[in-house]
Amino acid sequence: MQITMTVNGAEVTRQVEDRMLLVHFLRDVLGLTGTHWGCDTSNCGTCVVWLDGEPVKSCTVLAAMAGGHEVRTVEGLADGAELDPVQKGFMQCHGLQCGFCTPGMMMTARALLDRNPDPTEQEIREAISGQICRCTGYATIVRSVRWAAVNS
Amino acid sequence: MTTTAHRVEPENNDHKPLGHGRMLRKEDPRFVRGRGRYVDDVQLPGMLHLAILRSPVAHARIVSIDVTAAQASPGVRAVVTGEALGEQGLAWMPTLSGDVQAVLATDKVRFQGQEVAFVVADDRYAARDALELIDVEYDMLDPVIDARTALAPEAPVIRDDLDGKSDNHCFDWETGDAEATERVFAAADVVVSQDIVYPRVHPAPMETCGAVADFDPVEGKLRLWSTTQAPHAHRTLYAMVAGLPEHKIQVISPDIGGGFGNKVPIYPGYVCAIVGSIVTGKPVKWMEDRSENLISTGFARDYVMRGEIAATRDGKILAIRTNVLADHGAFNGTAAPVKYPAGFFGVFTGSYDLQAAYCKMTAVYTNKAPGGVAYACSFRITEAVYLVERIVDCLAYRLEMDPAQLRLKNLLRPEQFPYTTRTGWVYDSGNYEPTMRLAMEIAGYEELRREQAEKRERGELMGIGIAFFTEAVGAGPRKDMDILGLGMADGCELRVHPTGKAVVRLSVQTQGQGHETTFAQIVAEEIGIPPDDIDVLHGDTDNTPFGLGTYGSRSTPVSGAAAALVARKVRDKARIIASGMLEVSVADLEWRKGAFHVKGDPGRSVTIQDVAMRAHGAGDLPDGIEGGLEAQICYNPSNLTYPHGAYICVVDVDPGTAQVKVRRFIAVDDCGTRINPMIIEGQVHGGLTDGVGMALMEMIAFDPDGNCLGASLMDYLIPTALEVPDWETGFTVTPSPHHPIGAKGVGESATVGSPPAIVNAVVDALKPFGVSHADMPLTPSRVWDAMRGAARPPI
Numbered sequence: 001m002q003i004t005m006t007v008n009g010a011e012v013t014r015q016v017e018d019r020m021l022l023v024h025f026l027r028d029v030l031g032l033t034g035t036h037w038g039c040d041t042s043n044c045g046t047c048v049v050w051l052d053g054e055p056v057k058s059c060t061v062l063a064a065m066a067g068g069h070e071v072r073t074v075e076g077l078a079d080g081a082e083l084d085p086v087q088k089g090f091m092q093c094h095g096l097q098c099g100f101c102t103p104g105m106m107m108t109a110r111a112l113l114d115r116n117p118d119p120t121e122q123e124i125r126e127a128i129s130g131q132i133c134r135c136t137g138y139a140t141i142v143r144s145v146r147w148a149a150v151n152s
Numbered sequence: 153m154t155t156t157a158h159r160v161e162p163e164n165n166d167h168k169p170l171g172h173g174r175m176l177r178k179e180d181p182r183f184v185r186g187r188g189r190y191v192d193d194v195q196l197p198g199m200l201h202l203a204i205l206r207s208p209v210a211h212a213r214i215v216s217i218d219v220t221a222a223q224a225s226p227g228v229r230a231v232v233t234g235e236a237l238g239e240q241g242l243a244w245m246p247t248l249s250g251d252v253q254a255v256l257a258t259d260k261v262r263f264q265g266q267e268v269a270f271v272v273a274d275d276r277y278a279a280r281d282a283l284e285l286i287d288v289e290y291d292m293l294d295p296v297i298d299a300r301t302a303l304a305p306e307a308p309v310i311r312d313d314l315d316g317k318s319d320n321h322c323f324d325w326e327t328g329d330a331e332a333t334e335r336v337f338a339a340a341d342v343v344v345s346q347d348i349v350y351p352r353v354h355p356a357p358m359e360t361c362g363a364v365a366d367f368d369p370v371e372g373k374l375r376l377w378s379t380t381q382a383p384h385a386h387r388t389l390y391a392m393v394a395g396l397p398e399h400k401i402q403v404i405s406p407d408i409g410g411g412f413g414n415k416v417p418i419y420p421g422y423v424c425a426i427v428g429s430i431v432t433g434k435p436v437k438w439m440e441d442r443s444e445n446l447i448s449t450g451f452a453r454d455y456v457m458r459g460e461i462a463a464t465r466d467g468k469i470l471a472i473r474t475n476v477l478a479d480h481g482a483f484n485g486t487a488a489p490v491k492y493p494a495g496f497f498g499v500f501t502g503s504y505d506l507q508a509a510y511c512k513m514t515a516v517y518t519n520k521a522p523g524g525v526a527y528a529c530s531f532r533i534t535e536a537v538y539l540v541e542r543i544v545d546c547l548a549y550r551l552e553m554d555p556a557q558l559r560l561k562n563l564l565r566p567e568q569f570p571y572t573t574r575t576g577w578v579y580d581s582g583n584y585e586p587t588m589r590l591a592m593e594i595a596g597y598e599e600l601r602r603e604q605a606e607k608r609e610r611g612e613l614m615g616i617g618i619a620f621f622t623e624a625v626g627a628g629p630r631k632d633m634d635i636l637g638l639g640m641a642d643g644c645e646l647r648v649h650p651t652g653k654a655v656v657r658l659s660v661q662t663q664g665q666g667h668e669t670t671f672a673q674i675v676a677e678e679i680g681i682p683p684d685d686i687d688v689l690h691g692d693t694d695n696t697p698f699g700l701g702t703y704g705s706r707s708t709p710v711s712g713a714a715a716a717l718v719a720r721k722v723r724d725k726a727r728i729i730a731s732g733m734l735e736v737s738v739a740d741l742e743w744r745k746g747a748f749h750v751k752g753d754p755g756r757s758v759t760i761q762d763v764a765m766r767a768h769g770a771g772d773l774p775d776g777i778e779g780g781l782e783a784q785i786c787y788n789p790s791n792l793t794y795p796h797g798a799y800i801c802v803v804d805v806d807p808g809t810a811q812v813k814v815r816r817f818i819a820v821d822d823c824g825t826r827i828n829p830m831i832i833e834g835q836v837h838g839g840l841t842d843g844v845g846m847a848l849m850e851m852i853a854f855d856p857d858g859n860c861l862g863a864s865l866m867d868y869l870i871p872t873a874l875e876v877p878d879w880e881t882g883f884t885v886t887p888s889p890h891h892p893i894g895a896k897g898v899g900e901s902a903t904v905g906s907p908p909a910i911v912n913a914v915v916d917a918l919k920p921f922g923v924s925h926a927d928m929p930l931t932p933s934r935v936w937d938a939m940r941g942a943a944r945p946p947i
Contacts, residue, residue: 033190036192044865098408099182126873129874139837140833
C-alpha cells in the first residue's frame with residue numbers, strides 16, 4: 001500500500017507492505033537509523049519516536065498506522081545545528097555509554113519536559129520506566145534530564 | 153603505599169584536561185544525534201537478509217528436513233541446512249574452549265533454540281516468512297536439564313558426536329591443596345557449610361548480535377561487519393573455519409550497542425551470514441531478535457556450589473573449601489584462556505589471609521545453550537566473589553558477629569602485598585581497610601544498624617549487606633594465558649601527523665566503555681597533545697594492530713598499558729629530534745607536558761607539535777633518526793591487576809508482599825590510577841544495576857522438557873529506572889605497581905561485587921525469620937518462601 005506521512009517536518013510517500021512495522025519503515029526504508037530495535041515484546045523502548053507529539057514504541061506501530069500523521073525521530077530532535085537541551089544534558093551528565101537506548105530515552109525525556117518543565121527525580125524515573133538501559137544504571141540519565149530542565 | 157579516600161559528588165564536567173581527569177566523551181556527539189553506526193545500520197548495495205530456523209525442542213534426532221516450499225517462497229535466494237553445510241566441511245566450528253559447536257544441526261538438536269537451517273531472502277520479512285515453510289521431522293529424545301542429574305548412569309548422552317563419548321562429563325578441575333585444607337578444617341573451632349547456587353542469567357545487551365557479510369569473489373576478500381568484542385581473534389577463527397587466509401578477511405566491529413561478554417564468542421549466525429554471502433554472491437545481513445539472543449547466545453554463571461568455611465571461635469578465618477558443579481550447556485563454548493577452563497574462579501579466597509584453600513569442580517553438558525563466561529564476570533570471578541562473600545556472611549551469622557567487623561578482622565593488610573593466595577594468584581597491591589572504612593562512613597553504618605534495630609522492634613524488615621571483593625582483571629601474561637593459541641597481549645599504534653594531531657589505533661574494542669575518550673587521555677597524558685587532537689580508531693582488523701579484544705576488564709590493564717608505552721616510545725624519539733632542534737644534548741632537555749625545555753634556560757623550548765612538524769618536514773634530523781613520528785608496540789602484561797572494592801547495600805522488605813526494595817547502595821571502588829573519573833562512575837553505576845537484576849529479578853530457567861522460560865523480556869526481567877536507587881559512590885587509589893600508569897581495570901567490579909552485597913542485605917533483613925541463606929533471584933515469591941522457612945534452590 002502507499003502511505004504518506006510527515007517525518008521530522010518533511011513529507012514522505014512510500015509503497016510498503018501492510019504489515020511493515022514503523023521501526024523498520026524508519027530504519028530500512030527511510031534510512032533513519034537513529035531509532036533502534038532492541039526487543040520483540042515492546043519492553044525495551046529503544047524504538048521510541050513521536051507520533052503526533054506522543055512518544056510511542058515504533059516496533060508496536062504499523063507504518064500504515066502512521067500514514068497521515070506526523071512522526072518525529074531523534075534525527076529531528078536538534079534544531080538545525082543547535083542541539084536540544086536534552087541532547088546537551090545527556091552529553092554533560094554522561095547519560096549514555098553504548099548509545100543504543102539513547103535516542104529513545106531522549107525522545108521520551110523531551111516529551112516529558114514539554115509537559116512538565118521541572119520534573120522531580122521520581123517523575124523522570126517514571127517517565128522512562130518503559131525503557132531499558134543496560135549501561136548507565138539510570139542515575140546519570142536522571143541527572144541529564146534534570147540538566148535539560150534547568151538549562152532550557 | 154599511600155591510599156587516599158574520596159567520596160564522589162556529581163561535578164561539572166566542562167573542563168578539558170590535558171590528560172587524565174573528568175572529560176566529556178568524544179563518542180557522544182554522534183550518538184545523541186542518532187548518527188552512531190551499528191551493524192543493523194549497515195546498508196550495502198544489493199544486500200540480502202538472513203533468518204535462522206531454530207529448534208523448538210531441547211533434544212531430538214533430526215529425521216528429515218524438507219525445504220522445498222521455503223525455496224519456492226517469494227523473494228527467497230537460498231535455503232541452507234546442516235547437511236548442505238556438512239558437504240563443505242562447515243557444519244561444525246571450534247569454540248573458544250577448544251570444543252566444537254554445530255553451526256547448523258546435522259545429526260540432532262541439543263538445545264531449544266539451536267540453529268537448524270537458514271534462509272536468505274530479499275528482505276527480513278520474506279526471510280522470516282520462508283522459515284515457516286521449512287518442515288523438520290524430529291525424533292524426540294529425553295533431555296538433560298538439571299546439571300545434578302547429568303552424570304547419572306541412565307542420563308541420555310548429549311554429545312554422541314564426540315568419539316567414544318558415553319556420558320555428559322565435560323571436564324574436571326581443581327585448585328589449592330586438598331590435604332592441607334582438610335587438616336585446617338579438622339582442627340577448626342567452627343565450620344560452616346552452605347549450598348549456594350549462582351543461577352543461569354544472560355547479559356542481554358540492548359543491541360542483539362548480528363553481522364553483515366560481504367564476500368567479493370573477484371578480490372577473494374570477505375568483509376564482515378559484526379557485533380564482536382574481539383575482532384582480531386574472530387578473524388583468526390574465521391580463517392580456521394572457512395579456510396580463507398587472514399589477509400583476505402576484514403572484520404569490522406562498528407559501534408556496538410553494549411556487549412557485556414555476550415559478543416565475545418563466534419555464533420553460528422555469523423558463520424551462516426558468511427556462507428550466505430558466498431552462496432548468493434551478495435552482501436547478507438543477519439540480525440537476531442531478542443528471543444534468539446536470550447535463547448541461543450552466551451549465557452552467564454550456572455554454578456551450583458557448596459561453600460565451606462573454617463574459622464576460630466573469635467572469627468579468624470582459616471580456610472575455605474568449595475565443590476562446584478558447572479553447567480556448560482550442550483557445547484563447551486566458554487570464553488576463557490585455554491589453561492583456565494574454570495576461568496579465574498581460583499580467586500575464591502577473596503580478600504582474606506587464609507591458611508589453606510581448595511576447590512574441586514566438575515563441569516557437565518546439558519541440553520541448554522552454550523556459554524558460561526559472560527555478563528561482566530571477569531572469567532568466573534562473579535561466582536568466586538559471590539561464594540566467598542556469601543559464605544563469610546554465613547560465618548558471621550553463625551558466630552553472631554557483625555559482618556563488617558568480621559571482614560575488618562580478616563582483610564589482607566597492605567604490607568602483605570604483593571600477596572600470593574593459597575591458590576597461587578599474586579595480588580599486585582591493595583590497601584583494603586581504608587576502602588572498607590570509607591564505605592562504612594558514607595553509609596553511616598553504625599546509624600544504619602541502630603535504625604535496623606528500631607525497625608525490627610516494630611516488625612519492619614530492613615537489611616544491611618556488605619561485600620568486600622578483590623577482582624583479577626587484565627588477562628594476561630602470554631606464558632600462561634591464550635585463547636585458542638593466541639597469546640593475550642594487545643597492540644597499540646600511535647602516529648603523530650605533521651601538524652601535531654595524532655591517531656591511536658587499538659586492538660581492543662569499546663562497546664560503550666568510552667575508549668575513544670580515555671585512550672586519547674592516556675596518550676595525551678604521556679605526550680602532551682590535547683585529547684581533542686587525538687583520534688582513537690578500533691575495531692577494523694585491516695587498520696588496527698593485532699590484539700585480543702575487550703572483555704575481562706582487560707582494556708585498561710593491557711591495551712591501556714600499550715597506549716602509555718607507545719606514547720613514551722614516540723616521546724623518546726621526539727626528545728632526540730628536539731635536542732637537534734635546540735642544539736643541546738638529550739640530557740639537557742626537560743619534559744614538561746607538551747614541550748621540551750632546555751634545563752636552566754626556560755626561554756628555549758620546542759613543543760611536541762614543533763617536533764612533529766620537524767619530524768615530517770624540512771631540516772636535518774639527528775644522526776640515525778628516521779623521519780616521521782610514530783611507533784607501535786605489543787604489550788605483554790607481567791601480571792593481572794587486582795582492583796578491589798567495598799559495597800554496602802540497604803534494603804527494605806515488605807513483610808506483606810515480600811517485595812525487596814533497594815533503598816541505598818554505597819560502592820567504594822579502588823582501581824588504582826583513575827583515567828577519567830566520570831567514565832568510571834558510569835561503569836560502576838551500570839554494574840550495580842546488573843547486580844540488582846541478578847540478585848532480585850533475572851534468571852534463565854527451564855522446564856523439565858527443556859523449554860527455556862526466560863526467552864523474552866516479558867519473562868527475563870531487567871531493572872528499569874524504578875528498581876534502582878540513586879547510587880552513592882566513593883573511591884580510594886592504590887596504584888598497580890606493575891602497570892605503566894598504575895591503572896587497574898574496573899568495568900566489571902560492580903557486577904562482580906554487588907550481587908553478594910544485595911543478597912547479604914536481603915538475608916540480613918530476613919534474620920528475624922531465622923533465614924541464613926536464600927538463593928538468587930530473590931523475587932517476591934522466593935523471598936516469601938524463605939520467610940516461611942521454605943527456601944528452595946532456583947533450579
